[in-house]
Amino acid sequence: MDSVTIHSLFTEQDIYLFKEGKHYKLYDKFGAHSIENDGIQGVYFSVWAPNAAKVSVIGNFNSWNHREHVLYPRWDGSGIWEGFIAGLTWGTLYKYAIETAHGEILEKSDPYALSWEQNLQAASLISTTWYEWGDEEWMSKRWEKNSITAPISVYEMHLASWMKNEYDPEKVLNYRDIADKLVPYILEMGFTHVEFMPLMEYPYDPSWGYQITGFFAATSRFGSPQDLMYLIDTLHKNNIGVILDWVPSHFPGDANGLHRFDGSYLYEHEDPRKGFHPDWKSYIFNYGRNEVKSFLISNAMFWLDRYHADGLRVDAVTSMLHLDYSRNEGEWEPNIYGENVNLEAKTFLQEFNTAVYGVFGNSIMTIAEESSDFPMLTKPVYAGGVGFGMKWMMGWMHDTLDYFKESPSDRKFYHHKLTFASMYVFNENYMMPLSHDEVVHGKSSLIYKMAGDEWQKFANLRALYVYMFTHPGAKLLFMGNEFGQTREWNFRQSLDWHLLQYSVHKGLQALVRDLNHLYRTEKAMYESQFSSDGFEWVQADDQDNSVYIYLRKGKNKDEVCMVILNLTPKVMDYKIGVDAGTHWKVIFNSDDEQYAGSGVHPDIFREDQEDWMNHPKSISIRISPLAGIVLKKKKEKTYPQKRIKLHKR
Structure with missing residues (x-):
């Protein structure tokens, strides 16, 4: 370490809030920050590793030598290590070498890094989120577009498979290329918002982005942080809102990531009944640890603040709220009341919603992917609710698809599958999803879920869309569903845009376009979409x-x-x-x-x-x-x- 005085970015108030679980802008403190220290330009590093015996910064600037640039623990017992390295510049690769209490050396990427490498080593990059935004008009008025009294029609997207490079089908488009192609399409189709499946850095393509390692890093698959900002900025300039999928429910056991970060169960819960997810073979955050809550809520704030996101769709909320989720008897422990509710996770979600709505008000939205009937999910926290703006209406989705699979001659026996939703639709603020989950893993595409011959399949799907777009609630349609993609969604391949040469597919696309127009122009369809009135x-x-x-x-x-x-x-x-x-x-x-x-x-x-x-x-x-x-x-x-x-x- 260069022999200069370390001027910490942390104040005593920062440390207090961090330890209380109330620091919501940790991205201004942790990570790698370019600063001038005693007249010397360089980078300040800080990382939370309370159980480490030693921490150093390694990178391409010191031949990955863990003995050369050592960090120092703060005196206040916070578990934060910090230091300053002179002369480093943007694009420098680095990691933290963490010596555990047992003498093991772990090489970890920075949990607060703004960019990561796309390779097995997955080093962090010294980077910045500086960008000259041009969406002031949108930001000043977006509360009107994100209001529950406004039409909300969402186009859900997986960026890598929406459309490939026309000259090289194996190559993905970058954020800027996507912006140039996506904006005209959304404007033509009339969707009000796009929702991107996770764009935070993830190591494994088949996870679709839901196994995140770099929670503060825009995935470099499609370009730099500024390239993603250009995409969001361009959408905003064209009055299109942006929702990001956010995953505070779990993280993978990747060697570069959060798992056993300092040799201990730091971010994850130590008890595997609460800390390991049996379905996804991933690790569950310890929602009872204040520093972890500060990390997660700061991460939500980061995407709303630095990237101007208009909303966060929170993944796998059901798994967070239920201690027995996907567990057999004896594999979970009831809470203090003998029930299956994860009280720490519920409190975390309430604090998350209180924090983001407290800062951004109704200019943003939070949306829960939640498949149970957990009570008061979209009711205010002050009234005992969890505080989400909306939740996915999974019951409607299942009943509707089950109904349309039936032959018309048999539908009289299933008639009330379509009326049942009206019994509960106003209990919560619902978004009606026909999402990616319904067109993978052998479930078939939407068009092939429909009963009958080709004419009946397309007629059924057109009628289903009329039902969806005229039913109370916000709307969400996964890419490809708007024109009747026939293959199941494959994350490795582009959508089958060539199908639009056929009249049935072109007609279905035109129908969705006109339904969006109907939904957006007829006040009867949206003004009271969350009210029985x-x-x-x-x-x-x-x-x-x-x-x-x-x-x-x-x-x-x-x-x-x-x-x-x-x-x-x-x-x-x-x-x-x-x-x-x-x-x-x-x-x-x-x-x-x-x-x-x-x-x-x-x-x-x-x-x-x-x-x-x-x-x-x-x-x-x-x-x-x-x-x-x-x-x-x-x-x-x-x-x-x-x-x-x-x-x-």
Whole structure:
């Protein structure tokens, strides 16, 4: 170590907050920071390794010699080692050589590094997140776009397999190339947000990014931190929000990563009943350790702060909250109340949500991937909830896909699989996901989950999308689903964009585009999407005809749409009860020729002033086969009152 005084970046307040689990900007302190120290330019290093016997910095600047640049432990018992090395510059490779209490030398990448190498050694790079942003207008008004009263339609993406390099199919596009191709596509398709599967550094491609080693590093597979910022900046400039998948649930046993970081169970829980995930063969964070909570919440803040992310979709929340998740009897220990809730994880999630919403307010969103009925997940922490903005509606997804697998002739026996969601849809703030998890591991693509021949499969999927986009809740669709990808998703290959030469695929893509437009322009579809005020059944019980009819309502009484689903391949004339004085017009039909439908046009051919379905009036409409149809209430005509001119006597 060069003989200069070390000017620490840590204050006593920093140490106090870190040890209390309340320091939420540790990325300003830990890691490698370029500074001037006593007039000498160099890099300040700091790392948390409380059980280490010795820590040094190794790299390509000292031939990876662990005896040359030793760090020093702080005097305050925090377990932090720090030091300064003169002359180092951006791009320098480094790691920490950590000598354990048992004399073992571990070579660990920096948990707070901003960039990592893409190789087995996976060294950290001295890097920066400086970037000249141009998204000021978006950032100042994004609370409007991220509000639960705004339309939220999310395009979920895996960057490596969305589209490959056209000149070299084995090569992935970089962040900047993706920006140039993605932005026009999202604008054309009408999605409001994109969601990127994890872009934090990960060593193993088949993990899809969910086995993270570099929690503060944008994966260098696709370029530099600034390249990712360019992608997000470009999306924002075009009024497209960005959600990042975030994984505070577990991490791999990679030798370069957090596992046994200083030779002890530092980041993970020591008890394997709480600290090891049997399904993913990975390690679970110790949510009861304050320094770990500071690390994780700082990491969430980092992506919202430095990368301007508009939201975090939190992965595997069910596994975090349940001590018995994927465990047999005897493989887990109940909490102090004899229950299966992981109280430390619940408290951590409450503190995480309180922290990020406390700093960013409603300009951002947090979304839980949670498949159980854990109570009050999207209710405020002050009211006893966990504090998420939304959660994935996994029950809706399973019931819907199960229903559409059935032959139309048998659907009358499964009719209420589609009505059941309305029993609980307003208990939480839900996002309706048709995600990557539904099109891998032998589950088949969405189009091949549908019943029937080719025409019926596409008609069914078009009708399903109408149901999805007109149902209460935010929307999420995985890439490829918008045009009927026929193969299961393969993370190594590009989507099959060539399918768009066929009319059925092109028509499905056009349908999703127009549904996004319908969802974004009809206030009835989104203004009250998380409130029972915005939904009303008109016909929920006609299982013999497999017909469903419901209303979607905006805050203005004139903003009303009616949705009709005919989930059989027969054309039928259908009588529907409506309110007195209302008139309706057809504004959308999934069976239209432009969507490769059969072209049976739904016509309202009669209006009667008689009671029907507990309404004082009825309309009769011809319903297209295997179709979703949307009607809109016509606004009543108003006439200006004649002004009476008064003459003085």
